Amino acid sequence: MREIKFRAWCGEQKRMFNKVLIGNTSDPSHEDYTAHCIYRDGCWYHSDEHDSVEFMQYTGFKNLEGKEVYEGDILSDVESEFEFFLARVHYxxxxGKYVLLDWRGEYTGDLDEWYECPIVGNIHQNPELLRD
Structure with a gap:
């Protein structure tokens, strides 16, 4: 069975929560989680701060360094037939699958072919990596 887990980006706090509990729970302060997120008024919120969050799902892949690959991660050493570049993970x-998109948002390949590449950042904390 594949592992289903998420991390969450809070733009207001400029903070990534790496272990997220989604929905209601009897113990939202459990030490295994860095954030408890709830759905209210059409948006997901970090329950302690009431700031909205954006979820990124774990893809089920780990790169060669053993790091988990999430939606929004930026991978390096992805080579096309023409050049060396960076690509972001997108569902x-x-x-119905994870793919890689270049800085223009154009398809560059399927994640299952490139997941072993180094993760150099993500679209929220390192957006400059994908600028022209």
Missing amino acids: DESQ
Whole structure:
């Protein structure tokens, strides 16, 4: 069975929560979690601060360094037939799989072919990596 877990980016706090408990729980302060997130008024919120959050799901892949690969991660050493570049992990709902997109948002490959590459950042904390 695949492991389902999330991390969450809180833009207001400029903070990444790496272990997130989603929904209601009898013990939201449990020490295993860095954030307890709840759904209210059409948005997800970090319950302690009432700031909205954006979730990134674990893809089920780990790179060669053993780091878990999440949606929004930026991978390096992804080579096309023309150049060396960086790519971000994105879930493509129409294909039902994780893919890699370049800085223009164009498809560069399937994650299952490139997941072993180093993770150099993510789209929230390191957006400059994907700028032209």
